[in-house]
Every structure is written in structure tokens, then in C-alpha cells.
Amino acid sequence: xxxxxxxxxxxxxxxxxxxxxxxEKGYYATPIGFTIRGNNIYIKVYHGSLTHSYLxxxxxxxxxxxxxxxxxxxxxxxxxxxxxxxVSFIEVEDNAPVLEEAKAYAILYLxxxxxxxxxxxxxxxxxxxxxxxxxxxxxSRCNWLAIEALIYLTKLFxxxxxxxxxxxxxxxxxxxxxxxxxxxxxxxxxELVNNLFxxxxxISGNHxxxxxx
Ligand SMILES: Cc1cc2nc3c(=O)[nH]c(=O)nc-3n(C[C@H](O)[C@H](O)[C@H](O)COP(=O)(O)O)c2cc1C
Numbered sequence: 001x002x003x004x005x006x007x008x009x010x011x012x013x014x015x016x017x018x019x020x021x022x023x024e025k026g027y028y029a030t031p032i033g034f035t036i037r038g039n040n041i042y043i044k045v046y047h048g049s050l051t052h053s054y055l056x057x058x059x060x061x062x063x064x065x066x067x068x069x070x071x072x073x074x075x076x077x078x079x080x081x082x083x084x085x086x087v088s089f090i091e092v093e094d095n096a097p098v099l100e101e102a103k104a105y106a107i108l109y110l111x112x113x114x115x116x117x118x119x120x121x122x123x124x125x126x127x128x129x130x131x132x133x134x135x136x137x138x139x140s141r142c143n144w145l146a147i148e149a150l151i152y153l154t155k156l157f158x159x160x161x162x163x164x165x166x167x168x169x170x171x172x173x174x175x176x177x178x179x180x181x182x183x184x185x186x187x188x189x190x191e192l193v194n195n196l197f198x199x200x201x202x203i204s205g206n207h208x209x210x211x212x213x
Contacts, residue, residue, distance in 0.1 A: 005131035007104045011037050012185040015138035018064040020097050027097045031072045036059050041124045059110040060095050064102035065138045103133035122124045142184035149196050
């Protein structure tokens, strides 16, 4: 099935994936946020982590796409879950260990590191995503926040005239919209958020449109 499946990636969305690499101590992998612009992938890595020291010295890495939350759990809490032993790697070429679980992956080549105060931005070149499983879009907070917003909007809709205190829900929705405005910068999600926000205004009577794009 390799190569027959489609992966959807959009420029300027903060996606979540798993970066994997081969160090002198063996295979290593950790969850990471990434943004695509053309053939470049941007990753912000906070100072002081093992990830930062590996990525600073190892120029070839793999970006794995998976929506399996357990993979994120195990690799975010590697010590607590003995996480690196709970996943398997396939070395598709020299120094390119792909997570067996990955639905798609890209091999990344370090191009530049832009230093910032608390983190550095690593800029990678990549050629293509190789698909290995059914079509997916990389995990981003945009889709799941949209679902969250819809759950709260339907609740709000149900109780809108009941006098039940809804300020917590509104605070939460404002928070969600603020995050989506910051992270979801492609036309597909902007349209989605605008529709959600219009719903929000009509249900809540909140005409403060600060969060509209
Ligand atoms: C979903 C998710 C996304 C993450 N994204 C980043 C990121 O973009 N940059 C970063 O420095 N750490 C990120 N982390 C944290 C790293 O995966 C890792 O926990 C951190 O680098 C510390 O682990 P280490 O000491 O093994 O490097 C993320 C964690 C999760 C669960």
C-alpha cells in the first residue's frame, strides 16, 4: 500500500507528530509540534531537553505521523512508562528509524537553527511524506478544538434560556477561539472557526467579535 494513500498537510498549521532519530545510545523518539511551509518544516525545541541536544547534533531525523494517543503518552513520559521499549522502529534507510506505528513519515534534513530566548527553531528540508496506512491528516489542536467547541455550543444551545450559569462555558469557548485564532492559520480552519464563532454569537448573544478572523 506504500505510496497509494494520501496525506493532507496544510501550510501554517501547528501539527503534532513524533520525531525519531538514532543516537549513539540507540533509538530515541518524542512528541513534537511542527509547522510546514513549502518544503520546509519548522520545529521549536525548548532549551535544556535531551531532544534539543540530539537535534542540535544529529542532522537527519524522522517525523512520524500518528493519531494514537498512547504513543504520545509513552513517548512524552518515557521513564514512567518505559516508553521507548513500548514502540518499535524500522530503519528505512541509514539513520532514519521510522516508528512501526506511524501512518506516514518524512525524513528530515537539518537546514538551519534560529536561536530564540527559551527555545530554538529548527528548520528542516523534506522531500515528501511516505504513507504507510489509511489516509490521515497529522494531529493538530485545530480539529479537536473544533469538536470541543461544538460540544460546548450544543450544550449552550440546549440550556440558553434556562437560567443555568453558563459563564464557565463562555470563558472556555473564548479560550478555545483564542487558541484556534493563534494556531489554525489556513483557509480551511479559518472558515470552520468563523462558522463556529457565528454560531456562538447567535446562541450566546455575545457581540464581542474580537476573536473573528
Ligand atoms: C503532543 C506533544 C507535543 C510536544 N511538542 C513539543 C515541541 O514542539 N517542542 C518541544 O520542545 N517539546 C515538545 N513536547 C515535549 C517533548 O516531547 C519532550 O517531552 C521534551 O522534549 C522533554 O523530553 P526530553 O528530555 O526527552 O527531550 C511535546 C510533548 C507533547 C506530548
